[in-house]
Amino acid sequence: MGDGLEKVLVTEEQIKARNAELAAEIDADYAGKDLLLVGVLKGAVMVMADLARELHHPCEMDWMAVSSYGAGTTSSGVVRILKDLDTDIKDRNVLIVEDVIDSGLTLSWLVGNLKSRGPASVEICTMVRKPLAFDVDLDVKYIGFDLPNEFIVGYGLDYAEKYRNLPFIGTLAPHMYQG
Ligand SMILES: O=P(O)(O)OC[C@H]1O[C@H](OP(=O)(O)OP(=O)(O)O)[C@H](O)[C@@H]1O
Ligand code: HPA
Numbered sequence: 309m310g311d312g313l314e315k316v317l318v319t320e321e322q323i324k325a326r327n328a329e330l331a332a333e334i335d336a337d338y339a340g341k342d343l344l345l346v347g348v349l350k351g352a353v354m355v356m357a358d359l360a361r362e363l364h365h366p367c368e369m370d371w372m373a374v375s376s377y378g379a380g381t382t383s384s385g386v387v388r389i390l391k392d393l394d395t396d397i398k399d400r401n402v403l404i405v406e407d408v409i410d411s412g413l414t415l416s417w418l419v420g421n422l423k424s425r426g427p428a429s430v431e432i433c434t435m436v437r438k439p440l441a442f443d444v445d446l447d448v449k450y451i452g453f454d455l456p457n458e459f460i461v462g463y464g465l466d467y468a469e470k471y472r473n474l475p476f477i478g479t480l481a482p483h484m485y486q487g
């Protein structure tokens with residue numbers, strides 16, 4: 309592929325179908341309950357927008373920006389809040405919406421942070437989970453796709469802020485990030 313990509317792992321059609329399935333599960337699980345979606349900027353923008361439009365259940369949306377990757381392809385392990393929620397989540401049912409759980413460091417930290425604010429519940433929905441996350445004690449209720457341990461881009465996922473707008477998920481050709 310001449311655009312720095314190596315291969316497509318999940319097509320636009322597969323993502324759309326999976327979002328509809330996940331939304332149906334969420335609709336059923338939250339029937340009669342309040343629901344606040346918390347998107348993790350910037351990666352979760354695409355999945356939040358698409359998933360929310362597949363939901364029939366009324367929900368609110370808020371956003372947090374945390375960063376642990378900077379411009380590289382491995383997590384620094386240090387999570388910083390760049391933008392906090394506008395909403396008080398005390399007694400609310402919070403569903404965190406993410407693009408990827410890779411090392412799991414970002415979400416482990418975020419779940420702990422949000423739970424300390426006294427919500428009624430905190431659950432996680434991620435479009436992609438990678439195998440390193442199995443080593444972390446993290447309960448992930450809604451998972452789009454389990455993918456292998458390769459650096460991926462597209463559908464919100466970036467490499468040095470690029471490729472987020474691709475409608476599919478693919479891998480980057482190694483020459484793009486190896487010197
Ligand atoms: O499971 P982990 O290894 O912690 O990685 C997952 C997190 O890393 C990425 O965000 P990043 O910090 O790069 O910010 P971004 O969403 O703005 O790209 C991604 O969007 C997840 O939030
Ligand atoms: O594979 C990935 N791609 C882009 N951003 C990421 N953040 C964690 N893992 C990834």
Ligand SMILES: [Mg+2]
Nearest residue numbers: 351377465466
């Ligand atoms: Mg990123």
